[in-house]
Amino acid sequence: MEGVNPGRVFVDNPERPATGVVWLHNNDGFIFFGDETNECFNKELNDFIESVIKPEAKKVGLDWFEAIGNHQGWNKTFENVFSNHSLGSWNQRVYMLHKEEFTYKNIAPIEEGYLIVKIDSDLLRNKTRVISNLSFLETEIMEFWSSSERFFDNGIGYCVIQNNKIVSMCYSGFVAGNVHCLGIETLKEHQGKRLGQNVATALIHDCLQSGIIPYWDCMETNKASSAIAEKLGFKNVFNYTGYDFSLK
Secondary structure (H helix, E strand, O other), X not given: OOOOOOXXXXXXXXXXXXXXXXXXXXOOOEEEEEOXXXXXXXXXXXXXXXXXXXXXXXXXXXXXXXXXXXOOHHHHHHHHHOOOOOOEEEEEEEEEOOHHHOOHHHOOOOOOOOEEEEOOHHHHOOOOOOOOOHHHHHHHHHHHXXXXXXXXXXXXXXXXXXXXXXXXXXXXXXXXXXXXXXXXEEOHHHOOOOHHHHHHHHHHHHHHHOOOEEEEEEEOOOHHHHHHHHHOOOEEEEEEEEEEEEOO
């Protein structure tokens, strides 16, 4: 909404919107906002999904519609409006961290052979070292950002390298003001070595030194992600429910 991350916004009235929905660029959901009781908006939703969203979703291989409200009032609306679908749901946990709560000293040091480095344009262009799997880094960045330049202008990222291969990373996914929603990814064969904790520690330390508030959002079933957040001192500030149904 602030014009930092790419995405599309649909509203009931472009001049004086009362209700709307954001289609996230990374196809990780449709975020509904505003008046959830807006009858004119709600009664058009299913036709809108059928005529506008489905054709566009097919182009990018998206098989599921995931609806998330920016307040709990939307839950009942989703259940009513999408009652003609096989509607499923899941729970999300949201964590935030302030400087005085950061507990990086409790994190075990990284194993020998692994190196944590900051993600910058030289790394992405193989100027500082030769990386054999740059596509891993590029894919993660482009999932959230319109360009690598956009990411470097607005986000922060760190990665773990072993034998010239990026094996783990933590980075700013979505940015709004001084709040950065963090993304974290570790290659399967390197999981279980606390690489996620270590690379997240490096990024969070940088965030807090720069006056940035880290924001952590993960599924309730993702115990590993929640464990990392809590180990680092993040506090669970609220939870929300997401709804989904098949677009096939």
